[in-house]
Amino acid sequence: xxxxxxxxxxxxxxxxxxxxxxxxxxxxxxxxxxxxxxxxxxxxxxxxxxxxxxxxxxxxxxxxxxxxxxxxxxxxxxxxxxxxxxxxxxxxxxxxxxxxxxxxxxxxxxxxxxxxxxxxxxxxxxxxxxxxxxxxxxxxxxxxxxxxxxxxxxxxxxxxxxxxxxxxxxxxxxxxxxxxxxxxxxxxxxxxxxxxxxxxxxxxxxxxxxxxxxxxxxxxxxxxxxxxxxxxxxxxxxxxxxxxxxxxxxxxxxxxxxxxxxxxxxxxxxxxxxxxxxxxxxxxxxxxxxxxxxxxxxxxxxxxxxxxxxxxxxxxxxxxxxxxxxxxxxxxxxxxxxxxx
Amino acid sequence: xxxxxxxxxxxxxxxxxxxxxxxxxxxxxxxxxxxxxxxxxxxxxxxxxxxxxxxxxxxxxxxxxxxxxxxxxxxxxxxxxxxxxxxxxxxxxxxxxxxxxxxxxxxxxxxxxxxxxxxxxxxxxxxxxxxxxxxxxxxxxxxxxxxxxxxxxxxxxxxxxxxxxxxxxxxxxxxxxxxxxxxxxxxxxxxxxxxxxxxxxxxxxxxxxxxxxxxxxxxxxxxxxxxxxxxxxxxxxxxxxxx
Numbered sequence: 001x002x003x004x005x006x007x008x009x010x011x012x013x014x015x016x017x018x019x020x021x022x023x024x025x026x027x028x029x030x031x032x033x034x035x036x037x038x039x040x041x042x043x044x045x046x047x048x049x050x051x052x053x054x055x056x057x058x059x060x061x062x063x064x065x066x067x068x069x070x071x072x073x074x075x076x077x078x079x080x081x082x083x084x085x086x087x088x089x090x091x092x093x094x095x096x097x098x099x100x101x102x103x104x105x106x107x108x109x110x111x112x113x114x115x116x117x118x119x120x121x122x123x124x125x126x127x128x129x130x131x132x133x134x135x136x137x138x139x140x141x142x143x144x145x146x147x148x149x150x151x152x153x154x155x156x157x158x159x160x161x162x163x164x165x166x167x168x169x170x171x172x173x174x175x176x177x178x179x180x181x182x183x184x185x186x187x188x189x190x191x192x193x194x195x196x197x198x199x200x201x202x203x204x205x206x207x208x209x210x211x212x213x214x215x216x217x218x219x220x221x222x223x224x225x226x227x228x229x230x231x232x233x234x235x236x237x238x239x240x241x242x243x244x245x246x247x248x249x250x251x252x253x254x255x256x257x258x259x260x261x262x263x264x265x266x267x268x269x270x271x272x273x274x275x276x277x278x279x280x281x282x283x284x285x286x287x288x289x290x291x292x293x294x295x296x297x298x299x300x301x302x303x304x305x306x307x308x309x310x311x312x313x314x315x316x317x318x319x320x321x322x323x324x325x326x327x328x329x330x331x332x333x334x335x336x337x338x339x340x341x
Numbered sequence: 342x343x344x345x346x347x348x349x350x351x352x353x354x355x356x357x358x359x360x361x362x363x364x365x366x367x368x369x370x371x372x373x374x375x376x377x378x379x380x381x382x383x384x385x386x387x388x389x390x391x392x393x394x395x396x397x398x399x400x401x402x403x404x405x406x407x408x409x410x411x412x413x414x415x416x417x418x419x420x421x422x423x424x425x426x427x428x429x430x431x432x433x434x435x436x437x438x439x440x441x442x443x444x445x446x447x448x449x450x451x452x453x454x455x456x457x458x459x460x461x462x463x464x465x466x467x468x469x470x471x472x473x474x475x476x477x478x479x480x481x482x483x484x485x486x487x488x489x490x491x492x493x494x495x496x497x498x499x500x501x502x503x504x505x506x507x508x509x510x511x512x513x514x515x516x517x518x519x520x521x522x523x524x525x526x527x528x529x530x531x532x533x534x535x536x537x538x539x540x541x542x543x544x545x546x547x548x549x550x551x552x553x554x555x556x557x558x559x560x561x562x563x564x565x566x567x568x569x570x571x572x573x574x575x576x577x578x579x580x581x582x583x584x
Contacts, residue, residue, distance in 0.1 A: 024394045024403075025379075026539065026547040027481045027521075127541065136522065137481045138541060182352035182360040227367050228478060228485075230394040230401025232358045254396055254478030262355030290356035291406040298407050 010060025018051030038077030045074035078111030111273030120156025234263030482521030482539030501527030
């Protein structure tokens with residue numbers, strides 16, 4: 001069987017998909033891609049279902065070798081230097097790795113997570129309908145843990161279909177939008193305003209469970225213990241030390257700290273890509289706006305295939321390559337030295 | 342006579358979940374209402390509701406805003422929450438074996454000292470309890486039980502442990518718990534059970550359901566070791582004494 005072999009890989013890289021739903025009532029967290037839109041873009045380029053399993057690659061470099069056949073792949077998400085056995089490789093474009101060739105990726109330049117989708121998907125045994133890795137629960141396939149050098153991902157041989165690129169809107173630097181609650185009444189107006197008006201940074205000790213925020217101390221009205229209740233992706237908990245934590249896809253399904261606000265679904269992927277140490281702000285929006293944005297991003301996901309374009313000639317390919325690289329030069333890189341998995 | 346139930350608070354948890362909060366505190370009557378609403382939604386699904394997560398005092402309802410908006414769903418949930426809580430007719434009751442104290446329950450002696458009694462007395466009080474699964478959360482299979490005898494209520498440890506063993510039986514606050522996987526905990530460790538409340542490739546993968554009744558039975562270390570091996574091989578080990 002054709003396979004993609006992991007030659008080298010850093011921490012915080014794993015097989016992820018749309019996540020595992022329906023068992024949060026048993027304490028099983030959904031997991032799934034940190035940036036679903038980037039996952040979907042990579043998948044659609046190689047003809048997969050948008051939320052099929054792909055490789056989520058953390059901020060460090062990685063390399064992948066095709067064995068027993070050619071493998072057709074696509075990269076999306078956090079941009080980085082990429083080449084296939086010496087030929088430059090572009091993001092947001094499908095490409096074929098010939099048998100024995102190696103795709104080599106550098107450090108993430110903008111954002112934290114890149115997605116490598118493989119035509120035909122990754123062969124594995126779904127658990128609760130998902131291949132997503134949840135190392136704590138021993139779930140995920142083909143490996144129930146982050147990827148390591150030497151791992152082999154069984155897949156389909158490249159179809160030989162014409163390569164394509166995808167037209168994606170530029171990622172904005174706008175504030176991360178939140179809906180206040182469910183426990184915003186555990187904070188007075190001054191503290192809520194402090195939360196909304198301050199510049200925040202993501203701490204280097206963040207991971208797929210949660211992003212710790214650095215900024216002012218947010219004080220509680222009645223202490224920091226509440227009776228544990230349910231959490232969602234994007235819940236912003238404020239523990240006793242007053243430093244908020246944004247819960248991410250590997251979160252605990254319940255938590256005992258007041259949740260001042262929740263990141264809206266449409267901004268979660270963009271938030272997940274915010275590099276450690278880069279300043280950003282929150283903005284409170286109403287439920288109507290949050291749900292309108294949800295529907296807009298569902299529609300965007302549904303119509304992603306309409307954004308596919310043929311690669312007609314070499315010039316176009318270069319253009320796509322430059323798009324990806326120019327975007328990459330604009331903002332500072334992830335500080336790999338201070339990022340811990 | 343039908344007393345009017347106080348209405349729950351409907352709190353937005355982002356754009357695609359609503360927390361239906363019946364109480365701010367740990368409260369058995371509130372938990373009954375949580376579980377009743379959970380069962381009602383399971384019996385008569387609401388279009389657009391994707392998943393429900395019962396907790397002690399609230400039900401988290403996940404939904405798809407493409408199919409139903411916040412206001413429409415809130416209205417339906419508020420109405421359903423006012424239905425009289427039906428008596429629970431099908432409670433499953435489990436007997437869960439526990440080896441108490443020693444290396445299996447490193448806090449038992451401390452707990453006894455704090456409460457001015459003997460470890461045996463603590464075990465007797467814990468085993469005598471009639472518990473109910475109020476919620477499952479945090480990590481897979483971590484079951485929070487209500488019904489802990491008042492004399493065993495004690496605040497959590499000042500310094501939570503970063504790693505506590507799989508199968509730990511512990512007390513914290515007004516609760517007792519059955520922990521499945523090894524992990525962090527700030528509760529007081531009384532013992533260990535060989536029972537896996539979560540085990541992949543076993544049918545059922547998750548043993549306990551919110552609302553199940555639970556009693557504990559003390560076993561010795563040898564029995565624990567034997568049952569632990571059997572459980573590892575996929576046996577359920579817990580005894581279903583009423584279904």
